[in-house]
Amino acid sequence: MTVRRPDGRTESLLVRAHPGICEGWGNCHRWAPHSYPLDAEGKIDIHMLQVPPEWAESAWMGAQACPAGAISIVGIVATGGADVEGAPADEPVPT
Numbered sequence: 815m816t817v818r819r820p821d822g823r824t825e826s827l828l829v830r831a832h833p834g835i836c837e838g839w840g841n842c843h844r845w846a847p848h849s850y851p852l853d854a855e856g857k858i859d860i861h862m863l864q865v866p867p868e869w870a871e872s873a874w875m876g877a878q879a880c881p882a883g884a885i886s887i888v889g890i891v892a893t894g895g896a897d898v899e900g901a902p903a904d905e906p907v908p909t
């Protein structure tokens with residue numbers, strides 16, 4: 815599902831993962847396999863990622879499902895909405 819705002823813009827997520835504290839539960843990967851690849855030991859295999867709008871909801875759920883707190887949503891980037899006068903193409907919004 816794409817997260818779309820009333821002004822027509824879509825939102826992607828900036829995600830930071832911490833492989834050093836990952837305990838290998840795999841909950842993130844079950845919610846969002848495209849966003850959260852695991853290595854051969856079942857631990858998260860990314861450090862920083864911009865999740866596209868179509869995967870934002872599942873990536874958010876995967877981050878919330880991590881029992882180790884190894885995934886942080888660090889920002890939201892609104893994109894598109896060309897009808898919004900003067901709006902920049904990418905607008906990071908701190909969470």
Ligand code: SF4
Pocket residue numbers: 835836837838839840841842843850856857858879880881882883884885
């Ligand atoms: S849910 Fe958390 S602990 Fe489990 S694999 Fe993903 S990052 Fe690691």
